[in-house]
Amino acid sequence: MEYAATYNIGHRSKTRKAKADKTASAGKRIYRLDAADKGRSRNRQEQNQVRTAADAADGFLKTTFLPKLAMTETIQDAAETERIEDDFYRSLCRLANHYTGFDPTDTRIFGYPYNIALSVWETETHLKKKVKDWNSLRLVQEENGKAFFITEHRYDTGTNLYYIPIIPLYKMLNNKSTRKTACLLLSVCAYLYHIADIPYYRQEETYLYWEYEMIKDWIEQDEDKEEEDTRLHEMAMAEWIGDRMERKLFNRKNLEVMASRIKAYTPETDYERECLQLAEQALALYTDYPGTNVFEHGTYARYDEEREEEVIRMDKYVSFVADTKGWLYESLADCINNEFNEYGEMEEPTLEKRFDGESPVAGSLNFEDRLFTLMGDLCYLLSND
Secondary structure (H helix, E strand, O other), rough: OEEEEEEOOOOOOOEEEEEOOOOOOOOOOOEEEOOOOOOOOOOEEEEEOOEOOOOOOOOOOOOOOOOOOOOOOOOOOOOHHHHHHHHHHHHHHHHHHHOOOOOOOOOOHHHOHHHHHHHHHHHHHHHHHHHEEEEEEEEEOOOOEEEEEEEEEEOOOOOEEEEEHHHHHHHHHHOOOOOHHHHHHHHHHHHHHHHOOOOOOOOOOHHHHHHHHHHHHHHOOOOOOHHHHHHHHHHHHHHHHHHHHHHHOOOOOHHHHHHHHHHHOOOOOOOHHHHHHHHHHHHHHEEEEEEOOOOOOHHHHOOOOOOOOOOHHHHHEEEEEEEHHHHHHHHHHHHHHHHHHHOOEEEEOOOEEEEEEOOOOOOOOHHHHHHHHHHHHHHHHOOOO
């Protein structure tokens, strides 16, 4: 539904991010675009969050809170003012009932429009402090004049590359001492391949497939013959192992036996215990969300063709990859950085909740929180086997 007006309240917008500088070195738990991780901490609060402030859009509720209120438009009609206030407080009541622990102050005594400005300020303050993944609050007015709140929740990926290396898993499968552990991780990857719908770099429709093809063309056209054989060999191995491993992932049996592999597995080292814990988390995620994929709350479909060129889509920074070590990956990382530096925003899992009394307001980004944590840990384990 199109709105006649959208009012961005205050200065809460956090959707745009600073341009990326450089991908992280391989072997980290998550591959960062701007800096290397420091250690193996799972605490997302330690990740750098680089964002640029965005100006709020002009609207009749553009405000400067306490002690003065600046407005770009005023409504003179008393009946219309009363109707907007009634809509506002009904929507605020629905919002307060949804976000438990929030008891908004009755601001009607301050008069219009200061009463609305104070309520918005109080609501934003509460959501910012108490609600996980909350991103913005908007008051919108439809063409029929009805006004209500919309809250946006956004999962912050932290400008990370979630590239899951396949060659290390292949090597583990072919090593007798690590084969059982590798089978556990193979089941996890099968879940990501079949259910979470993570792109695979050997599929022609994926972003990384064409990045690898571009690098291959560069190698073949390079006149420096001294390094050509080594580079082409690394590329050939990435293709051959990638095709071979995809056939294993395509076999759904590796997904179906995940529970039995977990039950039969007895870890002896800290690394093996981490792998078992990861597999248990993957099985729990599959059980809780049997049909949900990584793009469930993606926003790419909402972008028009003009904005599409400004956004780093999720399928560009979430993928299976050949490896995260060696010359080939360093070349791939350079190509990706050069391209991503041209973008101004990253597509991230986003959820909107409309408090209009008609649309459902259920839902969360819990799946994304668990999935991205799982992928980050898997990246680390496969890069430090």
